[in-house]
Amino acid sequence: NxxxxxxxxxxxxxxxQSMTLQCAQDMNHNSMYWYRQDPGMGLxxxxxxxxxxTTDKGEVPNGYNVSRLNKREFSLRLESAAPSQTxxxxxxxxxxxxYEQYFGPGTRLTVT
Amino acid sequence: xxxxxxxPQSLIVQKGGISIINCAYENTAFDYFPWYQQFPGKGPxxxxxxxxxxxxxxxxxxxxxxxxxxxxxxLHIMDSQPGDSATYFCxxxxxxxxxNLFFGTGTRLTVIx
Numbered sequence: 001n002x003x004x005x006x007x008x009x010x011x012x013x014x015x016x017q018s019m020t021l022q023c024a025q026d027m028n029h030n031s032m033y034w035y036r037q038d039p040g041m042g043l044x045x046x047x048x049x050x051x052x053x054t055t056d057k058g059e060v061p062n063g064y065n066v067s068r069l070n071k072r073e074f075s076l077r078l079e080s081a082a083p084s085q086t087x088x089x090x091x092x093x094x095x096x097x098x099y100e101q102y103f104g105p106g107t108r109l110t111v112t
Numbered sequence: 113x114x115x116x117x118x119x120p121q122s123l124i125v126q127k128g129g130i131s132i133i134n135c136a137y138e139n140t141a142f143d144y145f146p147w148y149q150q151f152p153g154k155g156p157x158x159x160x161x162x163x164x165x166x167x168x169x170x171x172x173x174x175x176x177x178x179x180x181x182x183x184x185x186x187l188h189i190m191d192s193q194p195g196d197s198a199t200y201f202c203x204x205x206x207x208x209x210x211x212n213l214f215f216g217t218g219t220r221l222t223v224i225x
Binding site: 004040041042043044045090092097098099100101102103104105106 | 114116118121144146153154155156157158161201203205207212213215216217218
């Protein structure tokens with residue numbers, strides 16, 4: 001079992017460029033999440049998907065969109081990247097909406 | 113507004129010592145209080161969790177102490193080892209409804225041999 005996988009591991013974008021972060025889980029979990037981690041701020045929820053076919057905003061959704069492609073995959077899109085979106089992005093999954101979340105290894109994104 | 117306040121920001125402990133990390137919250141609706149451990153370059157991993165009707169939970173060298181009246185909880189790492197060096201996040205969970213996990217700002221623990 002690979003658990004939660006994320007691609008890419010690192011990315012550098014110029015302001016205004018777009019990109020999609022990919023996430024997949026092989027634990028047959030229903031719920032998936034996207035967080036960003038910034039120094040001194042902990043992890044903040046961007047979007048989540050309680051189950052296949054549903055997505056909802058978290059604490060910091062502005063500038064992002066998500067797609068729950070199927071039960072395994074949940075992608076995060078930045079349509080027009082801004083320097084404020086420089087961060088480490090983590091995808092997580094859980095059986096249902098729960099504190100017991102399993103995190104991927106993260107994507108380090110730099111926007112210049 | 114930070115839902116869960118965590119201190120200290122960083123902590124250095126000698127091998128064999130006790131590491132203590134503290135957290136506080138305001139929302140009495142929170143119903144689980146997990147701790148996550150994160151090694152450099154990795155994602156956080158659930159370490160231990162406690163419910164608010166329990167005052168203490170122990171798993172190996174890791175203990176959560178919970179003070180419901182003070183709305184505070186803490187992680188104690190007994191006999192700290194260099195392998196425990198990581199960033200620790202406390203969190204609070206609302207098991208019903210949406211945005212269900214709120215993280216503290218993290219404590220970077222360094223255990224020196």
